[in-house]
Amino acid sequence: MDDTTPTPPVTPTPPVEERLRHALTAGIAHVEADAGAPVPDPTDLARRRVRHDRRRRAGRAAVAAALVVAGVGGGWALGRDGGGADDVEQVTSQISTTAATGSGTGGGPAPGVVVGIDELPVVSPGSAEGFGGVSAGAPPMPGSEPDYRSITELTPYESWSDLAALPSASLFTRTLDDGTVLDVRGNRYDLSTYDFPPFWEPPEWCFPSGDIYVGVRLPEAVGQAIATRYDAVRPGTMLVRTDVVGVPESHPQWVTIVQVPDDAATVRATFPGGDTDEMEPIDGLAVLSAPVPDDIDPVATWTNGDESPNLTVVAEAADGTELARHEAPWASLDAFEEPLDDCTSPTALPEPGPEQPADPAAAEAAVRSVWDRGFGHPGSISVDEQLALLDDPRGVAEAQAEVQQRYSAAQLGQITMPIDDVVFATPEQAFIEYTVDAGDLGTFADRFTELVLVDDQWKVTRASACSLIALGGGVCAPLEDG
Amino acid sequence: MAEPAPERPLRIALTASQRRATVTALPAEGAALEGFDAFYRSTLPAMVRVATLIVGSRPTAEDLAQDAFVRVHAHWAGIDDPAAYTHRAVVNACRSHLRRRVLERRHRASLAPDVAELEARELLDALAALPDRQRAAVVLRFYAGLSERETADALGCAPGTVGSLVHRALATLRQAIER
Numbered sequence: 001m002d003d004t005t006p007t008p009p010v011t012p013t014p015p016v017e018e019r020l021r022h023a024l025t026a027g028i029a030h031v032e033a034d035a036g037a038p039v040p041d042p043t044d045l046a047r048r049r050v051r052h053d054r055r056r057r058a059g060r061a062a063v064a065a066a067l068v069v070a071g072v073g074g075g076w077a078l079g080r081d082g083g084g085a086d087d088v089e090q091v092t093s094q095i096s097t098t099a100a101t102g103s104g105t106g107g108g109p110a111p112g113v114v115v116g117i118d119e120l121p122v123v124s125p126g127s128a129e130g131f132g133g134v135s136a137g138a139p140p141m142p143g144s145e146p147d148y149r150s151i152t153e154l155t156p157y158e159s160w161s162d163l164a165a166l167p168s169a170s171l172f173t174r175t176l177d178d179g180t181v182l183d184v185r186g187n188r189y190d191l192s193t194y195d196f197p198p199f200w201e202p203p204e205w206c207f208p209s210g211d212i213y214v215g216v217r218l219p220e221a222v223g224q225a226i227a228t229r230y231d232a233v234r235p236g237t238m239l240v241r242t243d244v245v246g247v248p249e250s251h252p253q254w255v256t257i258v259q260v261p262d263d264a265a266t267v268r269a270t271f272p273g274g275d276t277d278e279m280e281p282i283d284g285l286a287v288l289s290a291p292v293p294d295d296i297d298p299v300a301t302w303t304n305g306d307e308s309p310n311l312t313v314v315a316e317a318a319d320g321t322e323l324a325r326h327e328a329p330w331a332s333l334d335a336f337e338e339p340l341d342d343c344t345s346p347t348a349l350p351e352p353g354p355e356q357p358a359d360p361a362a363a364e365a366a367v368r369s370v371w372d373r374g375f376g377h378p379g380s381i382s383v384d385e386q387l388a389l390l391d392d393p394r395g396v397a398e399a400q401a402e403v404q405q406r407y408s409a410a411q412l413g414q415i416t417m418p419i420d421d422v423v424f425a426t427p428e429q430a431f432i433e434y435t436v437d438a439g440d441l442g443t444f445a446d447r448f449t450e451l452v453l454v455d456d457q458w459k460v461t462r463a464s465a466c467s468l469i470a471l472g473g474g475v476c477a478p479l480e481d482g
Numbered sequence: 483m484a485e486p487a488p489e490r491p492l493r494i495a496l497t498a499s500q501r502r503a504t505v506t507a508l509p510a511e512g513a514a515l516e517g518f519d520a521f522y523r524s525t526l527p528a529m530v531r532v533a534t535l536i537v538g539s540r541p542t543a544e545d546l547a548q549d550a551f552v553r554v555h556a557h558w559a560g561i562d563d564p565a566a567y568t569h570r571a572v573v574n575a576c577r578s579h580l581r582r583r584v585l586e587r588r589h590r591a592s593l594a595p596d597v598a599e600l601e602a603r604e605l606l607d608a609l610a611a612l613p614d615r616q617r618a619a620v621v622l623r624f625y626a627g628l629s630e631r632e633t634a635d636a637l638g639c640a641p642g643t644v645g646s647l648v649h650r651a652l653a654t655l656r657q658a659i660e661r
Binding site for chain 1 (some may be wrong): 523530540544547602603616624656
């Protein structure tokens with residue numbers, strides 16, 4: 001080399017942040033060289049809004065979709081079957097006589113109301129697709145905003161036909177003066193299948209706890225209305241769901257399912273056209289009904305959603321104080337769609353508790369050891385060895401077997417679950433944040449598990465293990481002792 | 483290869499009418515949605531780009547962004563900061579999608595196979611391999627230009643967590659290009 005050749009000036013390497021910015025921009029430029037710049041499509045957006053509104057009105061995406069496909073006739077057909085009454089598990093009473101009287105007047109159910117005597121059956125999730133292909137019944141993911149219009153992921157249905165086969169039990173039956181019979185039935189979800197972080201307990205109004213079915217028998221028609229039940233409603237609010245039955249028979253009838261605060265003594269609905277109906281709520285639930293006037297087309301108002309005529313529902317305490325009021329287009333479910341900050345699950349570990357293990361380093365090493373041994377590379381350990389690391393292994397092996405049927409040994413063997421962080425809530429309770437790296441099946445970050453100290457040994461809780469197994473499509477059966 | 487044109491900033495300054503629309507209580511539907519259409523038209527491309535970088539698929543990103551705008555539309559009258567809300571809706575949609583649609587992940591690594599610059603390609607490949615939350619954090623910070631606070635809002639976490647996510651992501655990316 002010629003010594004006189006000038007040395008080119010050294011260009012400092014830009015920091016990685018700058019290089020990343022450049023790469024991201026280059027990546028988008030490359031995509032848009034092929035596909036063009038994204039173009040707003042208001043027509044497509046409008047179509048999606050219509051679909052979305054339909055789901056909202058039906059209250060649950062899966063059931064709503066089935067209703068839309070089946071039309072009102074589908075509801076008719078289901079009602080004709082009696083809502084699966086023959087499949088009811090007959091057990092003992094859950095609805096107490098006290099609840100049945102409502103909180104206001106006492107002295108037993110109101111005239112025309114017969115309270116059910118059955119314990120609500122618990123329905124477990126249907127088969128999940130596993131590893132990302134989460135289907136009905138699969139738990140909500142930590143950090144995802146609950147979406148009352150996308151309840152598919154929270155409910156145990158996979159299809160319309162599943163709905164008809166679900167067990168239910170009687171809550172109460174109400175007979176109106178005009179002979180209309182409202183047969184109100186329900187079930188409960190297995191709440192343990194919800195994939196909440198183990199250190200977080202959402203308010204009871206955040207996630208559905210069961211279904212409500214109302215079989216409707218008119219002198220001229222039958223049908224069924226459906227709503228999702230919550231264990232509580234947010235104070236000062238109510239949940240209202242309205243369906244129309246009897247359309248094919250030309251005797252349309254509104255059926256409004258209302259969930260109200262526990263201290264409500266009366267729930268009164270004023271339907272479009274002016275008809276009213278009221279009842280004492282039973283266990284926070286009221287079902288109100290009235291004929292649809294001739295000058296209102298129920299199908300047209302259904303499809304018009306928020307432009308449908310107003311329905312007013314008022315919940316009052318025994319002394320007449322108004323506790324909650326709902327006034328909205330009858331086909332609207334706006335009450336379901338407020339973004340609820342207190343229903344968003346945390347995406348990070350909690351702060352360490354005030355009391356920590358005497359030797360935090362040793363405790364953390366022990367916790368990490370248990371996790372790494374049992375779950376760090378789960379394909380390298382036998383199921384029996386893994387179960388020995390749980391605080392309660394009942395039913396877990398069976399759920400594991402479901403996962404093993406879904407995926408090959410090679411697929412499961414590639415899974416690793418490294419720990420991201422550990423905190424101790426108490427000297428006897430630890431939480432881990434971990435990532436599931438399932439190779440070509442996907443990576444699932446921000447997952448949490450709980451370990452407890454049992455006889456000086458750290459054990460992964462059954463609930464945490466079941467939550468993890470649910471990710472792969474296995475379902476731990478509910479324990480009889482809860 | 484020519485230097486790609488700088489992206490239009492994603493921060494959306496609301497017009498006075500848009501801002502008014504966000505605080506008007508329960509007006510008639512037309513008034514309640516004042517400003518939505520303009521917001522949608524001006525913001526959709528940017529949101530599709532963010533989603534593309536997170537999920538690695540332009541068609542999927544378009545689908546997710548459109549659905550996110552449906553949600554924005556449904557809540558429009560009550561949204562204080564539409565840009566922040568939309569970022570969060572898009573990121574949530576992307577993360578939900580990635581968790582649930584495994585097959586899409588297989589395509590993500592091919593986001594930019596023909597990007598001429600080796601380093602950019604390596605960075606995009608490394609980006610694709612990051613955990614979802616880290617990837618979303620760096621896309622929002624270094625592509626969308628959001629602040630740490632705004633990124634935290636979009637991810638639903640504390641600002642400190644964003645710092646940690648970005649730190650870890652950059653460490654991984656640095657390793658990838660220095661290998």
